[in-house]
Amino acid sequence: MAKFFYKMQDLLNIKLKLEEQKRAAYGAAKRHLxxxxxxxxxxxLRKQMMQERLTQLMTSHINVMEVKRHREALKIIMMKMDEQKIAVIHATRQLELARITLNEAMKERKTHEKLKEKAFEAFKMELLKAEGKEVDELVSFKFSKAKDEED
Structure with missing residues (x-):
């Protein structure tokens, strides 16, 4: 029996490796997010704690320097939160981009796997045709041999 050989197996292997790389990149982007x-x-949480502490300071004995220091610290935390929101948005975009490229790699791999399946089906059909032809030839040969023996 003939062995099936897919002409574009190397390309399929490359697509599989690319998909693995894209999957790893997606995982890294997800971890980063x-x-x-x-x-x-x-x-x-730090902001919430600072706000509570500031409220305590304002309700208890009034130490103006302490209140001022906490307000400044709260402003700094709020600025850092704004920066962090931007970082989260950026990481979300990177994750979405990684997801899109992963989906494309998966589509390409699936396309090549379908092509391989179709090529294998065509190979099996060719084998069946060849086998049928052999059987027909064998039957014809036996029939003609039997006819020759009768004559």
Missing amino acids: DEEEEKFEQLS
């Missing part, structure tokens, strides 16, 4: 969101969450 998670890290940026975690940083934002930490800043949000």
